[in-house]
Amino acid sequence: MAAADKTLRNRAARGGHYGVIALFTIFSAFPFYWMLITTFKSTPDLLKRGNNPFILNEAPTLEHLRVLFYDTLYGQWLWNTFFVGAIVVAITLVLAVPAGYALARMMGPAGEKLGIAIFLTYLVPPTLLFIPMSRIIGDLGLQDSLWSLVLVYPSFTIPFSTWLLMGFFKAIPKDLEEAAMIDGLSRFGAFVKVVIPISVAGILTTVIFTLTLVMQEFVYAVTFITAARNFTVSVGVPTFLVHGDVYFWGSLMAGCFISSVPVALLYNFFVDRFVTGFTMGAVKG
Amino acid sequence: MTTLERGLETRQAPPRPAGGFLDRPEWLGPLMIGPAVLFIVLVVGIPFLLALFYSVSDISMGDRTMRFVGLRNFIAIWGTTNFQTAIWNTFVFAIVSQILVIVLGTALALALLRDFRGKWLIRFLLLLPWVAPISLGTIGWLWIFDSTYSVLNWTLETLRFISPNDWYMWLGIPHLAMGSVIAVHVWRILPLATVILLAGLSSIPHDIHDAARVDGAGYWRHLFEITVPLIRPIMLVAGLFGLVFAFTDMIVIFVLTRGGPYDTTQVLATLAFFTGIQGGDIAEGAAIALFLFPMLLAVAIGFLRVARRTEVV
Numbered sequence: 001m002a003a004a005d006k007t008l009r010n011r012a013a014r015g016g017h018y019g020v021i022a023l024f025t026i027f028s029a030f031p032f033y034w035m036l037i038t039t040f041k042s043t044p045d046l047l048k049r050g051n052n053p054f055i056l057n058e059a060p061t062l063e064h065l066r067v068l069f070y071d072t073l074y075g076q077w078l079w080n081t082f083f084v085g086a087i088v089v090a091i092t093l094v095l096a097v098p099a100g101y102a103l104a105r106m107m108g109p110a111g112e113k114l115g116i117a118i119f120l121t122y123l124v125p126p127t128l129l130f131i132p133m134s135r136i137i138g139d140l141g142l143q144d145s146l147w148s149l150v151l152v153y154p155s156f157t158i159p160f161s162t163w164l165l166m167g168f169f170k171a172i173p174k175d176l177e178e179a180a181m182i183d184g185l186s187r188f189g190a191f192v193k194v195v196i197p198i199s200v201a202g203i204l205t206t207v208i209f210t211l212t213l214v215m216q217e218f219v220y221a222v223t224f225i226t227a228a229r230n231f232t233v234s235v236g237v238p239t240f241l242v243h244g245d246v247y248f249w250g251s252l253m254a255g256c257f258i259s260s261v262p263v264a265l266l267y268n269f270f271v272d273r274f275v276t277g278f279t280m281g282a283v284k285g
Numbered sequence: 286m287t288t289l290e291r292g293l294e295t296r297q298a299p300p301r302p303a304g305g306f307l308d309r310p311e312w313l314g315p316l317m318i319g320p321a322v323l324f325i326v327l328v329v330g331i332p333f334l335l336a337l338f339y340s341v342s343d344i345s346m347g348d349r350t351m352r353f354v355g356l357r358n359f360i361a362i363w364g365t366t367n368f369q370t371a372i373w374n375t376f377v378f379a380i381v382s383q384i385l386v387i388v389l390g391t392a393l394a395l396a397l398l399r400d401f402r403g404k405w406l407i408r409f410l411l412l413l414p415w416v417a418p419i420s421l422g423t424i425g426w427l428w429i430f431d432s433t434y435s436v437l438n439w440t441l442e443t444l445r446f447i448s449p450n451d452w453y454m455w456l457g458i459p460h461l462a463m464g465s466v467i468a469v470h471v472w473r474i475l476p477l478a479t480v481i482l483l484a485g486l487s488s489i490p491h492d493i494h495d496a497a498r499v500d501g502a503g504y505w506r507h508l509f510e511i512t513v514p515l516i517r518p519i520m521l522v523a524g525l526f527g528l529v530f531a532f533t534d535m536i537v538i539f540v541l542t543r544g545g546p547y548d549t550t551q552v553l554a555t556l557a558f559f560t561g562i563q564g565g566d567i568a569e570g571a572a573i574a575l576f577l578f579p580m581l582l583a584v585a586i587g588f589l590r591v592a593r594r595t596e597v598v
Contacts, residue, residue, distance in 0.1 A: 017396055017399065017401075018401070020392060020393070020396045021393075021396050021397070021401070021407060024389075024393050024396070024411060024475075025407055025410050025411060027472065028410055028411045028412075028413055028414050028472065028475070028476065029410040029411075029413055030429075031414075031422060031425035031426055031429060031472075032413055032417070032422075032425065034425055034428065034429060034436065035425050035428075038428065046434070047434070049433075049434065049439075052439075053434070053436045053439050054436070094320075095320050095321040095324055096321060098317035098318070098320070098321075099317060099318040099320070099321035099322070101317060102313070102314045102315075102317035102318040103318060105310075105314075106310040106311075106313060106314030106317070107314050107318070111314075114318070114322075116589070118321070118322070118325065120585050120588070121325055121329050123526075123529050123581065123584070123585065124329055124333070124581070125529070125532075125533030125534075125554075125577065125581070126533075127533045127534075127535050127553075127554035127557060127558070127574060127577065128333070128336065128533065128574050128575070128577050128578060128581070129329065129332040129333060129336065129574075130557075130558070130561075130562070130574075131336060131339065131557065131561040131562065131567055131570045131571045131574060132331075132332040132333075132335035132336045132338075132339060132571065133332045134562060135335070135339075135567065136331075136332065136335070151328070152328060154324060154328070155324075155325065155328040155329050158321055158324060158325060159325065162321055181308075186308050187308045187309075187310065187313055188308075188313055212416060215418050216418045216419055216420075218418070218419065218420045218536045218539075219535060219536070219558075222539075223558075223562055233418065233421070234418040234419075234420045234421060235420065237420070237421055237424060238420045238421070238423070238424050238540050249428055249431075252424060252428070253424075253425065253428060255421070256417075256421040256422070256424050256425055259418060259421060260413070260416075260417030260418060260421050260422065261413070261417070263416060263417070264409070264412065264413050264416040264417055265409065267412070267416045268405075268408065268409045268412060268416075271408075271412060271480060
């Protein structure tokens with residue numbers, strides 16, 4: 001009797017466990033399912049209130065995708081995002097890789113404090129700075145130009161990347177550089193020829209995070225850019241495609257889905273390193 | 286003795302005089318970190334000082350002259366109902382969403398701690414809201430909350446909770462609108478809090494759990510007397526990050542409600558945007574945005590205290 005009671009309780013616990021995970025997964029993923037199914041629904045199907053909205057009630061259509069790519073600037077926005085992303089990644093790596101290495105190896109205990117200070121600047125939000133920033137951008141003549149974003153985005157990608165890279169460089173055994181320096185390389189030479197080649201994984205992680213930060217940014221882009229053809233995806237879709245009383249839900253959802261899910265897939269491979277960065281060593285494994 | 290020391294010194298000198306400063310950490314270190322620090326000072330430090338400066342001036346969009354007006358902007362906005370509502374809403378939005386995030390995040394992290402099939406896919410789906418550009422995810426919610434075609438209303442009607450004639454205007458009625466923007470914000474931050482809490486949970490040594498089980502602690506007692514106290518520092522970290530994001534976020538509200546209906550979801554960040562950028566009153570916008578700063582400072586101090594206590598090395 002007691003044994004049967006126990007298996008029953010075990011089974012209930014397992015059911016509860018799956019139930020909790022299922023509920024959370026539905027909560028998290030439902031909007032993306034919603035985007036996907038809306039993308040392929042024909043307009044009459046979307047607009048008939050009696051139809052079951054969770055499924056396709058009529059034959060799927062590619063019309064919304066055609067509108068998105070041919071009748072809107074979506075393609076241009078994707079290109080703009082990619083353009084800004086690539087340059088910001090380059091700037092971030094050039095500045096953050098040496099900085100992360102210096103913090104990890106050469107600054108001693110002061111490096112730790114400086115590292116935390118740099119990381120904290122990542123938390124200074126765009127909403128605090130966007131007003132003076134828009135004035136500076138105007139004075140530089142960069143209003144409405146993608147270069148304004150190239151200039152400003154490293155202000156949050158560098159702090160985060162420096163912090164991440166510092167962690168990576170700390171994990172590399174010091175003997176490797178010391179051996180290289182005994183072989184006649186300078187300290188800087190050892191960094192360039194020995195440390196960087198074995199840090200490819202860390203640098204790749206930094207590239208992915210920088211790209212996602214650029215893709216997600218909204219506040220600066222909506223402040224600096226007013227011409228539709230210079231928008232990035234995250235601003236173009238919500239401000240330009242959502243206008244007037246008629247919403248093109250099909251194309252809108254297609255635009256959202258296409259620019260969210262592929263990046264998320266890539267990101268999923270690197271998420272553990274991201275967490276290590278955020279927990280700041282408050283967790284020791 | 287002295288000759289020996291001199292002899293050692295010459296032997297230790299770098300073999301290639303040209304490589305001099307590239308070998309000395311006290312030169313090379315600052316040289317390598319300098320450009321990054323300089324950049325941050327230029328693009329974060331200067332705008333911040335300018336924000337302070339603007340907030341005590343009478344600058345506006347069309348007018349290039351600037352006069353010092355002391356605390357006039359602060360006094361002016363402090364008295365307006367707009368601003369008072371926004372401050373209140375900011376706290377409601379940030380604190381309610383953070384409490385939900387920590388409670389739900391802990392529950393989810395506990396569930397994810399156990400192994401099960403398909404964990405990779407589940408983790409991917411759970412992370413989507415955090416990774417996808419938030420403005421686009423929020424557009425998805427805008428369609429879910431749509432006043433005419435809301436899938437939520439359809440479901441409620443089909444389950445016979447409401448009749449076809451009283452579909453909710455999710456974003457059009459004050460309390461529902463606040464509830465909706467909080468729900469979307471929780472949806473967005475939950476993955477971050479969960480992965481941080483999960484890292485904390487997995488770092489608890491197994492023998493602690495085993496010992497508690499041997500001592501006969503039940504599930505809830507085990508949870509609240511063993512697990513939660515052990516992950517308290519990491520909960521604090523997750524909570525502080527979440528608070529920063531919640532206090533300063535304007536995207537969810539900007540996309541869903543634009544502060545409406547009747548300013549009931551207006552927060553400091555959106556009010557600063559509508560006043561300073563769209564309204565052109567730079568000085569007042571800057572003053573409103575500066576009210577975010579004390580909150581950030583408090584969070585940063587809390588953060589450093591956690592970092593010190595856990596001896597970040």
